[in-house]
Amino acid sequence: MFDTTTPAAPVVPTRGRLRPLGLDEVSITGGFWGERQAVNGSATLAHIESRLESEGWLPNFDLAAAGSLPAGRRGREFSDSEIYKYLEALAWEIGRTDAGADDDLERRFRRIVERVGAAQEPDGYLDTMFGRAGQDERWTALQWGHELYCLGHLFQAAVARIRTRPEADDGLIDIARRAADLVCREFGADGRDAICGHSEVEVGLAELGRALGERRYIDQAALFVERHGRGSLGEIEWGRSYFQDDVSVRDAEALRGHAVRANYLASGATDVAVERDDAALLDALRGQWDRTVERRTYVTGGQGSHHQDEAFGDDWELPPDRAYSETCAGIGSVMFSWRLLLATGEAQYADLIERTLFNVVATSPGSDGRSFFYANTLHQRTPGIPADPDATSPRASSSLRAPWFEVSCCPPNVARTFASLAAYVATADDDGVQLHQYAPAQVRTSLPDGRAVAFDVATGYPVDGTIRITVVEDAEFVLTLRVPSWASGAALRVTTGAGVSEEPVLPGTVAVERAFRVGDVVELVLPLVARVSTPDPMIDAVRGCVVVERGPEVWALESVDFGADVAEAVVAGDPVEVEGRVALPLRRRSSGDVATVPLVPYHDWAQRGPSTMRVWVPTV
Template sequence: MTMQTTTTAPQAPVAPAHGRLRPLGQEEVRITGGFWGDRQAVNGRNTLAHIESRLESEGWLGNFDRAAAGTLPEGRRGREFSDSEVYKYLEALAWEIGRTDDADLETRLRAVVSRVAAAQEADGYLNTMFGRPRQGPRWSDLEWGHELYCLGHLFQAAVARERTRPGADDGLLQVAVRAADLVCAEFGPGGRDAICGHAEVEVGLAELARATGEPRYLEQARLFVDRHGRGTLRDIEWGRKYFQDDVPVRDATALRGHAVRANYLAAGAADVAVDTGDAELLGALRGQWDRTVARRTYITGGQGSHHQDEAFGEDWELPADRAYSETCAGVGSIMFSWRLLLAGGDPRHADLIERTLYNVVATSPAPDGRAFFYANTLHQRVPGVPADGDATSPRASSSLRAPWFEVSCCPPNVARTLASLDAYLATADDDGVQLHQYAPASVRTTLPDGRVVAFDVATEYPASGRIRVTSSASSGAYGRVGAAAADAPWTLTLRVPSWARGARLRFAPANGGPAEEREVEPGAVEIRRAFGAGDIVELELPMTPRISSPDPRIDAIRGCVAIERGPEVYALESVDLATAGAADVADVVLAAGTRPSERDGRVWIDVMSVGADDSAATWPYAGGGAAPRGAASVSVPLVPYHEWAERGPSTMRVWIPAAT
């Protein structure tokens, strides 16, 4: 068994060996409130307990007990990948313990780890679905068995534990290392020339290599990445692109196939490219990201337009009413974009992360954190059906949020993302700190040459576009910095989102000197100086609601518009249409010439009723662009997309037809 622990990595999910930027971990950045602070609190207070309860009641945790007792396959419950949900839950616990130092969560983590460890076989194999009498042999169903996929999530859980509690004696890292050594023996040079049908082990191995210092794990991740596209998996009805086994990663021009698999593979490939110095591979991944964002991504940041195979469509294939936009694909997109951001510093990658966080990740959980969307449609044609709070729902179709699914990958994926979100806000380089996402936060770090950087962020974003950064001279509660040197300049970089035309940057020194103010363009804006305690840098982002029009090549929404405000996409719900004399979002269109406005804390638009004529004689086509019936327009409110379906069953649409 290999065991070389390195404890210098940040307390963060991603810790690349190289790159333009270094992520600041939980020990350096703390979200202190606001939009994301509230969601982290609900996640820690409600969601984690809810997930563990369902893992128990569904029998997915009990599978490990049966494996340890030698009674499998009798009584095994859940799909072939149910082990992975336990591992994602452990990862979420590890990040939440790192964030809050919660003693009860520590007890719960150790209890689950002991059950998992007891199920591991002597040679390191760990899976409750395969390998025992009357079960399929090990590695016998690489297309669908998910054995390596599950282990990838185990590795990520172990890395989270090692980074938040280095050297912990619970044994999780040791379990992961034994399993990783077996994977290298089975699938390394001279072993099985194969891949898993669901990418994930690549990410887990690369990060485990970083956490342990074991180069074999990175090499195994590289082998898996390079084996994709050689047709080693059996062909299926959706083609090998479903598994990303149709074209080598280096030759692909866009993400394709199953959207979660595609993003996980791209994230793992980015890890391999960065840590091996493979510029060709990294360049190919950047090109894939560019085309995928330009042609295969919803306005919400969601990805995946096919229900049947949970997959990307072709370029411009983005139907609103059939949007799959799986929550897990959004998480995978963030993983991929974050790695590219760290590698090159391009603020566009942070733009997509922000869009996906607010309009996919924040949309999935209910306000109480105990029900979730699996898919995230942009157009609900019929009112949803309230979910049974005790039942397990079929996955996929959007209705109303459900407490659990037969395939419940999304709840623990959201949980681990929210628990680790502090580590996605900021980065550092040799000369300063870059703030990529905006939330009330405390930032404390030391640059490589010893310069101290300490500041606090105050904002009500996204309700307000004002972000105030106040320099501090004290170390706060995080222990790694001392008094800031007044004569040591450093560079603060702030991201101006691509939608923020007309943003303004202001610097106000604490000593009463003259303030400086200027307009800044979208992208990265820098301010360099020897910051003193109390100095204020204030970024003002324009938050006026705006109308967004689709590329005309997106056939499904031609003639429609969407409303955005800041990073949030807005939706029209039928529950708000009473004043328009309509009961369904299908019965109204955006009034010609209307502009969205704000009042009473909400965004409003003017709509015109087109009626609901059920006459059999009605013909839905007319030459010359017929005007809608009904001359009067009525003002109706919209809701942020992440709040839709919180007031009961309704119809909903993001893309609203515009009157001709």
Template sequence: MNAAGKALRGGPVAPSASRLRPLGPDEVMIDGGFWAERQALNADVILAHCEKWMERIGWIQNFDAVATGTVGSRHAGIEFVDSEVYKLLEAMAWELARRPDQALEARYRALVDRVAAAQEADGYLHTSFGHPGQPDRYSNLEWGHELYCFGHLFQAAVARVRGGYADDDLVRVARRLADHVYREFGPDGRVAICGHPEVEVALVELSRAVGEPRYLELAGLFVERRGRGMLATTILFGHEYFQDDVPVRSATVLRGHAVRALYLASGALDVATETGDRALADAVALQWRNTVARRTYITGGMGSHHQDEAFGDDYELPADRAYSETCAGIGSVMLSWRLLLETGDTAYADLIERTLLNNILASPRQDGRAFFYTNTLQQRAAGTEPSEGELSERAEASLRAPWFEVSCCPTNVARTLASAGLYFATADQNGVQLHQYGDLSVRVTLPDSRVVSLKVSSGYPHEGIVTVTVLEEVDAAITLRVPQWAQDAATVTVAGETVVPGGGSVVVDRAFAAGDTIVLSLPMQPRIVHPHPRIDAVRGTVAVERGPLVMVLESSDLPAGRSTEDAGLCLDSGLTVMADGRVTATVALRADDDPGWPYAGGADPTGDGPGPGSGRPAPAAARVLEGVALTPYYAWANRGPSTMRVWLPTAG
């Protein structure tokens, strides 16, 4: 509670000072359309799916065993499965803030009771360390992830505070644990860091939520200790993997393990915001710019390496080997949202839109009971359906799997979907800013007591008309983001007058009467997108986008027996939007002319192909298919095994 006795609100992030103020669950609400369907799926299916799996395989029972003193070698799962229980609690807390439900409240409280029962007298709380038959506390900081797990518990507690329940058992558990961590790792404790950043961002937010400056101080210590080579490097990936190779202030681009990098950058920016450290904030902003310019997939995905789940070098973005982990996409949204709040720059909202609608929404299957851990941009083989009752290796599932041995992504998706509406709008002293579109209601009281009450209606992302209706008379500024891809053709109509916005936003500052509307019209014709010439892996190909959605070609939409990997397949022409909103294209299927030697102008070592200087043989006649459907990337692989391509060869 704050001094006035009011619940602190503000979503997953609430800086004490920022250019834009985030809104809380009582100020912005998704209430229909595309995003309401996904939030309903999360509330009705995904939360229960995660809880069921963690009960079934013993991850929740680990807390019971600690409470009864029987855990020892019976611990279920890898060392850091506690974090998945905490992410589920966070998802439940945000869902309860969004839509109170007695049954879910009872499930939440029962789970909190089981977690709380495992807490030690000094505040320590972990099911893999410190008990008879287990390794000592903090004996494996590189891989044990104790502080990482603590961070997710802190974020779950923050969600409960921001949902209006500051006096909650989980909040008390979190504070006792945070006090323990401060004693152990604070200015008078051990100088060490966790192998997986997360506690930094969580400590700052807990500090903001409960008003405890020591937690912010500790987060700052953890950030400054990074890049000093403090963690052992027993793997080939080196200190970069742990974000322990270069101090945060000195780094110019995100590198190493993608999720670790994004979580650390978010925490560093939080520390910079709270302490007024401009140099640290500028360093993080530079890392974001360079990473988006050179190390980000068209879907918003980040991370091109499978072996170390890491960013590759600049422009190393192979479509068929993309790792593009779902959790990295969520980390990207976390970082971009913080930068947006700090600066108001719409480029950050553009990346949030791209990442949410493509990379993150691709993870859950349409029934909410299976997930992609990694998100390829090219599926060369159709793959096989994973068993609905078995654990999958995280990167080996060729289709969405119900659960993983390292199952960080399903619970991360759950907490993101539950809080998704809190990324749609912000406020400042002059009015309200709309960053993402769909069907939502906004009601905000400005510092001078003016009330801005809006209803936003849209078929977005599939339709391009966004109507903002002002529900109460007010003199204020309403700002609408104009997506980067639409800035050359978007229009805005206010009180019957049409204006062409310039740049990334349009500000309508006037006296509004109840019932006044602002209509944003975005061009929704399909677009051909060309890759940067330095991205070697997709040179000679193009992608198709419509509105904010990346489109793909799936073998499910080709004639029987054909694959998106057929040698002669290429995008020919004829992008069309059908009456039902589907995008279709004309695709050419050339016969495979296989010359025996795949390089022109030189000797053919097989003796079967053209000789030196003969050039390529003339292309075989193509079979042209008109009206081939393209699928939004987020929806691919929902019709059984298929091959798929985002980047399509051209006819030239």
């Protein structure tokens, strides 16, 4: 059904409503996301590699190869995975920048692959934490050992390499294949009837199976998915829901438990449902997405209400001040939504991706690309203490970003997401191209029947609401644009040789079908005005409060602008725009003084030193 050329994208289903366009077909050329991709390439990647070395997580592989482990091993059970996520980020960055064989990126990639490969055992096993004298035996600590989790990230790194440099001889693909074969032998239908305490191997195996055409890997992913919900991991203080081992994936009503685990499992389960044409499983996952978005997701798109177990809370349990909203959970949510978007074509999934990218994923890294939020609270009560730039921080204790964490899943997760971001911008089907996210970009692809589709996107989004698409090659096709759910009052303007037509459009999608000629322009005009949103009355924690949004951005009040602790603030009027910033009339609770105070896009908060901050502002 699809073109046989595989796009350079993280997720390439063999079936489904939409076909992804890869980094070879879409490039982001600037703007909000282009700047973040540039910082990611120029600062974040090197920062991560430096930390992987200095923390000892990469040297663990050298120790393994030298046969000297466990002596000197550093890092937690899952530290190997950070190297794999970094390799995945490098692979996408190499693809994104079209780095040559002599490029520094390519050399770094190969050096690390060599070190990883040297640690792999003859039968394909690869983990620096297990299986040697003085270490726990392989596969004996599935609850917390993260062995399969780590391999899942290895598989995703290999997928990125396959899709961007299919001819490369660095060996990563073979390393992954040998590990995946071992997993199938050990955990196949006749093997250990077990799962990993942290889902990830499912999504990794499914995609590796797609990338290599190995159906066995997808079937193994399906086995892991179906084995959830039987309690095989045992009891823990936070309950089996932590591992999504309380209820089967088919029977669950919502995402629950550890928010990263839940989203990774749901992503892998979606892959399995699509590849096996399992409509019942896909329907179950769509229902879980609906319930989770309605009742267990912050206005930022953030997920996970509990610090204790990094987990979803109950329905409507969404405290802004104790929001955990882990960066990785936001990335996992994007992964899950993206797979459902490809499967169904429904705009609601792209809406949540946009909300989450702007207000969770973009919030984590500071503007320097060398510091990160692990958790993304919606209400900071006390100004943080600046993180020591040379130290390793706990996960979520400060209102300022930290350069590295004891559990440092988030920085490499952000890096791989930014490096592959162009793959989430547009898709295609037999009749045309769908634009889901708005950024200055070039789109160059061809439809299954050979029609070349080529256009450029110019926009100042999200500061400006006009998305201007200029066709650069003659072709008849359907151009479908997402109209975000918040964009009441949007309009579509089409300018061709025949003149200009303009019409109002409703949230959802709008399609323009025509024989486009070079120079034709389609403009989507989104109303980027500040709007006040009230919470669902079922959410107890923000009763009597409002949030200000503008376009896809949630805005926040910081003490550095208010001139006092944000605990003092009460809304005293409607938002206005002052010199390009949204501002809100606020009364001080203690003095009664009223002033109009500029807000800050949530993703930009905590960039000006310690401050208190709130997204939801009381009206009483």
